[in-house]
Every structure is written in C-alpha cells, then in structure tokens.
Amino acid sequence: MQSSRDGVSLTRRQFVAAGAMGGAALAVGCTGHNQGDWDFLNDEQARTLTAICDQIVPADDFPSASQAGVLTYIDRQLARHYRRHRNAYRDGLSSADAMSWQRHGRDMAALSAPQQAQLVAAIEKENSAFFNLVRSHTLEGYYGAPRHGGNRDAVSWRMVGMGEPPVRGRAQYDERKGAAS
Amino acid sequence: MKKVNAVVVGAGAAGGIVAKELSTAGLSVVLLERGRWYTANDCRKDDLRNQRTTVLGNAFGPDDEGNPRVVWDPQTGPRTLLPSEGGYQNNAACVGGGTLSYGAMAWRYMPQDFRMRSIYGAPAGSSLEDWPITYDDLEPWYEKAEYEIGISGDYSGSPFFGPRKRPLPMPPLAPNREFQILEPAAKRLGLHPFHIPMARNSVPYNGRGPCMRCRWCVGFACEVDAKNGSQNTVIPTALATGNCELRTECMAKEILTDDRGRARGVAYFDADGRLQEQPCDIVIVSACAIESARLLLNSKSRLFPNGIGNRHDQVGRHLQGHHYTGAVGFFDFDTYDDVGPGASIAVADYNHGTPGLCGGGALCNEFIRLPIQMIDRLPVNTPRWGLAHKKAMRSFYKRNIAVMGPTQPIPMADARITLDPAVRDKWGMQVARISGNVHPHTFEIGIVQAQRSEAWLKEAGAVSTVVNAGRPTTVSAGQHQAGTCRMGNDPQGSVVNRNCQVHDVDNLFVIDGSVHVTNGGFNPALTIMAIAYFASDSLVRNWNATGFRS
Numbered sequence: 251m252q253s254s255r256d257g258v259s260l261t262r263r264q265f266v267a268a269g270a271m272g273g274a275a276l277a278v279g280c281t282g283h284n285q286g287d288w289d290f291l292n293d294e295q296a297r298t299l300t301a302i303c304d305q306i307v308p309a310d311d312f313p314s315a316s317q318a319g320v321l322t323y324i325d326r327q328l329a330r331h332y333r334r335h336r337n338a339y340r341d342g343l344s345s346a347d348a349m350s351w352q353r354h355g356r357d358m359a360a361l362s363a364p365q366q367a368q369l370v371a372a373i374e375k376e377n378s379a380f381f382n383l384v385r386s387h388t389l390e391g392y393y394g395a396p397r398h399g400g401n402r403d404a405v406s407w408r409m410v411g412m413g414e415p416p417v418r419g420r421a422q423y424d425e426r427k428g429a430a431s
Numbered sequence: 432m433k434k435v436n437a438v439v440v441g442a443g444a445a446g447g448i449v450a451k452e453l454s455t456a457g458l459s460v461v462l463l464e465r466g467r468w469y470t471a472n473d474c475r476k477d478d479l480r481n482q483r484t485t486v487l488g489n490a491f492g493p494d495d496e497g498n499p500r501v502v503w504d505p506q507t508g509p510r511t512l513l514p515s516e517g518g519y520q521n522n523a524a525c526v527g528g529g530t531l532s533y534g535a536m537a538w539r540y541m542p543q544d545f546r547m548r549s550i551y552g553a554p555a556g557s558s559l560e561d562w563p564i565t566y567d568d569l570e571p572w573y574e575k576a577e578y579e580i581g582i583s584g585d586y587s588g589s590p591f592f593g594p595r596k597r598p599l600p601m602p603p604l605a606p607n608r609e610f611q612i613l614e615p616a617a618k619r620l621g622l623h624p625f626h627i628p629m630a631r632n633s634v635p636y637n638g639r640g641p642c643m644r645c646r647w648c649v650g651f652a653c654e655v656d657a658k659n660g661s662q663n664t665v666i667p668t669a670l671a672t673g674n675c676e677l678r679t680e681c682m683a684k685e686i687l688t689d690d691r692g693r694a695r696g697v698a699y700f701d702a703d704g705r706l707q708e709q710p711c712d713i714v715i716v717s718a719c720a721i722e723s724a725r726l727l728l729n730s731k732s733r734l735f736p737n738g739i740g741n742r743h744d745q746v747g748r749h750l751q752g753h754h755y756t757g758a759v760g761f762f763d764f765d766t767y768d769d770v771g772p773g774a775s776i777a778v779a780d781y782n783h784g785t786p787g788l789c790g791g792g793a794l795c796n797e798f799i800r801l802p803i804q805m806i807d808r809l810p811v812n813t814p815r816w817g818l819a820h821k822k823a824m825r826s827f828y829k830r831n832i833a834v835m836g837p838t839q840p841i842p843m844a845d846a847r848i849t850l851d852p853a854v855r856d857k858w859g860m861q862v863a864r865i866s867g868n869v870h871p872h873t874f875e876i877g878i879v880q881a882q883r884s885e886a887w888l889k890e891a892g893a894v895s896t897v898v899n900a901g902r903p904t905t906v907s908a909g910q911h912q913a914g915t916c917r918m919g920n921d922p923q924g925s926v927v928n929r930n931c932q933v934h935d936v937d938n939l940f941v942i943d944g945s946v947h948v949t950n951g952g953f954n955p956a957l958t959i960m961a962i963a964y965f966a967s968d969s970l971v972r973n974w975n976a977t978g979f980r981s
Contacts, residue, residue: 305816305817306816306817306820307816307820307821308817308818308821310818310822327487331487331488331495367817370816374816385815385816386486389803389806390479390486390803393802393803393805393824394478394479394803395476395477395478397477398479406802406824407802409824410805410824410825410828410829411825411828411829412646412769412802412828412829413769
C-alpha cells in the first residue's frame with residue numbers, strides 16, 4: 251500500500267480513503283468509524299485516546315498510531331482479551347480530559363500537538379499505571395501482527411526494514427482470513 | 432473402564448518418550464493430555480499470541496479461563512494470575528508440551544552439572560546437591576534422544592563437554608549473519624564458539640523436511656514441521672504400536688491408591704468434564720515440574736494425608752528455572768539478515784571453573800526478535816515514547832544483537848509449589864501456589880554472565896550496549912521449570928530414586944524435569960528426554976522381571 255508512505259502529507263480521512271482504494275480488505279472494520287461504530291469506546295473516548303496514542307507513536311514519513319489502526323486494535327481487544335482493562339480506560343480517559351480542561355479549558359483532542367505532548371508527559375507522571383497500559387497497547391497495536399486490526403498493511407514492519415519473508419507459507423491465507431480473537 | 436498396564440499423565444517431552452518406550456515394549460498405555468493436539472495448520476504467525484509473547488493469550492495452552500495459579504510475592508502477598516501473565520510460570524498445555532513451540536535448543540549437561548555439591552559445596556541457604564546419577568549413566572540415553580528426536584548442530588568447537596560416542600545425527604544450519612559477526616570476536620577473546628545443538632532438521636530427517644529458516648520460531652509451532660518435539664516423533668511411534676491410546680483434553684485429578692498404598696489408577700476429568708477412573712498397574716507422572724508436584728499434592732488419602740510421595744515434605748520444593756541475563760549490543764551496520772531461527776552460536780567456556788562462582792552458564796545469541804520484542808530493548812536513554820522512540824525502533828531494529836544465557840540455578844528448599852488454600856481451577860481442584868525466590872548467588876553468577884555477554888558484543892563491534900541482569904522478586908520457573916520431585920538416594924531428602932520411582936510407592940513414577948536435582952547452565956529439554964529414556968529402560972526391565980506385582 252503505497253499511500254502509507256506518504257501518510258504525513260495526507261489528512262487522516264484521505265489516508266483512510268487511500269488505504270481503502272489500495273484494496274486492502276484489512277481496512278474494512280479498521281478505519282472510517284462512524285458514530286457509535288466502535289466495539290467498546292464511545293466517540294469522545296476515541297478522540298481522547300487518539301490524541302494520547304498519536305503522541306506515543308506520532309506521524310513522520312510513516313503513519314501515526316491512529317493512522318495505522320491502533321485505535322481499532324485497542325477497541326477490539328477491550329471487547330475481547332482486554333475486557334479486564336475496561337474500567338482503567340474509562341477512568342483514565344475521563345481523567346485525561348479532566349486534566350486537559352483544568353489546564354487548557356478544552357478537551358484533549360482539541361489541543362495543539364505540543365500541548366498534547368505536555369499533557370501526555372503529565373499523565374505519564376501522575377497516572378503512570380494508566381499511561382503504561384496505553385503505551386503497551388499502543389505499541390502492540392503498532393508493531394504487532396496486522397491480523398488484530400493495528401499495524402495496517404504491516405506498515406511498521408516495513409518501517410523497521412523487515413520486508414516480506416522470502417517464504418510466505420501460510421501467512422497469505424491468514425491475512426486474508428482477517429482478525430483472530 | 433478396562434484396566435491397562437500404564438497411565439502416563441502428560442504428553443510432553445518426557446511423557447511422549449515414556450509412552451513410546453513402554454508401548455513398544457508391549458505394555459498397554461493410556462497417555463493423558465490436558466491440552467489439544469495442534470498441527471502445522473495451527474501455526475499462526477501471531478506475534479501477540481504465542482508461547483513467548485502472550486499479551487493476547489497462550490497459543491498452545493493453557494487457556495486463560497479456569498486455569499489460575501497463585502504466586503506469593505513477598506512484597507505484595509498472594510496474587511492470582513492468568514496463564515498468559517508473566518508470573519504464572521507457564522510452559523504449555525498441548526500434545527508435545529513445550530516441545531511443540533520451543534526454540535529447540537537441545538544441550539547435553541556437562542559432567543560437572545551432576546556433581547555440583549561435590550565440586551562447589553552448598554552455598555549458605557541453598558539445597559545444592561549431587562544427582563544420584565552421573566553424566567556417564569545418561570550418555571547412552573542422550574545419544575538415543577539425539578537420534579530419535581533429531582538434533583542438528585556441532586559441539587566440536589567446544590572442548591568443555593563430556594565424552595560422547597557418536598556425533599550429532601545432523602549438521603548445523605548454515606551460519607547466519609550474527610554467527611559470522613560473533614564467531615571471530617569470540618575467538619579473539621580466546622573463547623571456543625560452536626554451533627548450538629537444536630532439535631531442528633537441518634537436512635531431511637525422520638521423514639520430514641529441513642528448516643525453511645523463517646523468523647517465527649521460538650514460541651511458535653513450526654509450519655513445515657521441521658522442529659522436532661515429542662508430538663512429531665515419539666508420540667506417533669507410540670500410537671503406531673497399537674498399544675497406546677492418547678486421550679486429549681483430559682485433566683488428571685488424582686492418583687488413586689489401594690489400601691496398601693500402591694497406585695491403582697488415575698482419576699481424571701475428560702473433555703466433557705466428566706470424572707473418569709482409569710485403572711492400571713503403574714502410573715507415570717510427566718506433567719512438568721509445577722503440575723506434577725500439584726498432582727501429587729492433590730492425591731491425598733488415608734495413607735498419604737499430605738499428598739502421595741510427600742511423607743517427608745519434599746514434593747514441590749527446590750523449584751528451579753533459569754535466571755536469564757545478558758546484554759544487547761547496538762551496531763553501526765546491519766546485523767539482521769532475516770535468516771531464522773536466529774540463535775546459532777554459543778560459548779560454553781563459562782559454565783564452570785570461575786573462582787568464587789558455583790558454575791555459570793552457556794551464552795548464546797538470541798532468536799530473531801520480532802519488532803514487538805524490541806520496544807523495550809533500545810539503547811540507554813531512548814525515550815519510552817514519542818518520535819524519538821519510533822526513530823530508535825527504525826534505526827536499531829536491524830542493527831542489534833542480543834547475547835544471553837541461562838544461569839546455573841542454585842536451588843533452595845523454600846522455592847516451592849504448595850496447594851493454594853483458596854483458589855480453585857475450573858474442575859474445582861486446588862491450584863498451585865508458587866512461592867520463594869532465586870538464591871542470591873544465582874544473581875551473582877548472572878551479573879558476571881551479563882558482563883561477559885557485553886564484552887563479547889563489544890569485541891564484535893557494538894557501539895553501545897545495554898546490560899540485562901535484573902533481580903526478579905519471585906522464583907523463576909517458566910518453560911525451564913524443574914526440581915519439584917527431586918531424585919535422590921535418601922528418601923527423607925528426595926521424592927524419587929535414581930530410576931524416577933517414588934520412594935514409598937513402587938508402582939508410581941515421576942519422569943520429567945521435576946526430578947532434576949540441579950538444572951544446569953543450559954536449556955533442560957534434552958536432559959528431560961534423556962532421563963525419560965533412562966527411566967523407561969529400567970521401568971521396562973523391572974516390568975519384565977516382576978510385572979510390579981507385589
């Protein structure tokens with residue numbers, strides 16, 4: 251998927267559209283969430299989480315966390331394997347927005363990128379359990395197997411220089427099959 | 432249920448071999464396995480859900496639902512853990528056990544590893560002992576394991592191992608780039624590098640093809656079936672005799688005894704959760720160190736109120752694993768060549784002979800690290816998140832080598848398995864409680880081993896290094912778990928005799944890593960296999976002579 255290399259010059263919507271045009275079946279269900287489209291998150295939580303995740307893995311010439319589908323990864327797991335972390339996300343995201351209102355009088359998603367970076371640093375300090383959870387899940391979604399909804403089109407693997415393996419074996423069938431639990 | 436000659440509990444490294452040896456000798460065998468039987472089609476290259484990285488669960492068991500354990504952390508008290516959480520000390524639950532998805536390093540222990548107390552004396556607070564058997568006793572059975580399971584590699588570069596009669600049956604895989612970088616550096620340091628022995632086909636062997644050298648090895652099942660475990664060698668042989676029946680998804684509940692205190696069968700829950708009783712002449716427990724101890728402790732009766740074989744409070748003690756230490760080196764040239772399995776070169780110069788240290792351990796380069804495994808293994812002072820973290824992933828993913836090794840563990844009686852008084856599994860049985868810590872001297876050895884790893888990497892050209900020699904607060908067991916049903920001549924200080932026979936129950940055997948008195952400075956799989964052949968041999972001879980009738 252060529253588009254992801256140019257991700258930095260595209261808006262998220264354009265990037266998503268380009269991804270879909272690339273024909274990746276993976277994009278279905280990973281992107282373009284409409285209102286209420288998430289398995290667990292609500293839209294407000296998703297906006298705040300996007301702001302945090304995109305500070306953990308910001309965009310450069312390769313996509314940011316949310317552009318690579320990390321929100322889909324986390325949301326999907328909060329409905330599955332990470333059900334036990336639901337309360338931590340509910341509380342952590344609302345406290346992140348509370349901090350944002352206290353300091354800047356606005357939702358976290360509405361802050362400038364430098365303000366968001368400062369706020370994430372503050373969350374890391376003051377609510378380290380929540381931050382560490384989100385950091386782990388963000389990096390799992392970004393660097394882990396695309397089958398779980400993140401790392402769209404294996405973009406992080408291409409970023410680090412780990413190309414397609416010379417022998418693909420079953421991998422091609424697995425990818426076509428889509429998400430595992 | 433029709434009586435059989437033998438019930439083997441656990442179809443892993445040892446249980447598969449015992450089932451094969453007994454069934455080929457003509458005994459009727461039921462092999463119970465609590466997990467499922469996976470095939471190459473179940474090989475999901477899922478870097479978040481396998482047996483090494485388990486953030487989304489274990490690929491090869493146990494499932495997270497209904498299989499808790501409790502770990503006693505001196506700082507936080509008891510914690511109930513899921514099988515996919517780190518402190519659970521999981522191995523696997525499936526046909527083949529850990530050998531389905533292991534990295535497959537298959538070492539012989541050194542002669543000194545069986546005589547640790549005689550050589551070094553027991554450090555204060557330790558329960559360091561000699562084995563009742565020697566390297567020479569096991570040598571023919573190491574060879575049998577190497578040929579029947581199928582081991583590739585080449586020890587000839589290292590002068591430190593015990594004598595052997597035959598070379599390994601397969602040559603090593605061709606060296607990958609890390610091997611080529613590390614080998615001359617080791618030689619410049621005066622070390623003796625060699626090819627890691629691996630239970631992996633380097634050439635066609637046993638009717639299966641060679642390794643295709645992919646990057647998904649340790650933690651994964653092999654998609655081309657080139658990795659050799661009990662599930663693709665001895666268990667099919669056992670089933671082909673017609674004398675062995677494998678029952679999967681069957682969880683052993685207890686060893687049943689008669690009124691004279693002899694084993695008369697095994698009670699287990701079948702795949703539908705129904706309680707069954709399988710009568711038999713002899714019982715062999717091969718469920719891996721933690722679960723074997725738990726099964727013995729859960730087998731209570733009038734004659735064995737504290738669990739069978741536990742008259743002297745030895746079952747569950749001396750729990751060992753391997754405290755791994757080492758270093759990561761970062762280079763200014765590409766070290767990554769995408770040629771699996773990655774781990775390829777070892778030195779065994781440091782296993783014994785350092786003044787002041789009770790042993791040491793092998794040092795090896797690590798298996799291929801998938802990107803998810805690199806996120807916390809970047810150069811010192813790399814920020815944990817943000818653009819700098821992303822850039823470091825990009826810069827160093829293909830430019831790092833990890834060298835590490837298993838430290839010879841110094842056993843302690845207080846590192847142990849007991850039954851948790853409160854927590855039960857989905858069948859209503861008391862679960863294993865893990866308590867105790869790693870002996871302080873093990874940490875001391877580990878620190879020296881990490882420094883040696885760092886020196887090797889620097890000699891190889893690393894421009895910076897990170898040393899990993901942490902001090903966990905709880906015992907280390909995991910996939911190298913051992914020691915909970917110690918082998919010995921003294922019934923008061925051990926659970927089984929040199930033939931793996933429980934001291935006061937002559938038709939009950941524990942045959943797996945549980946019997947290890949010490950755990951060597953190497954991955955234990957091949958030693959577990961050699962002991963399984965050794966013990967099966969004496970068991971069959973005993974059977975032919977007496978039939979275990981008393």
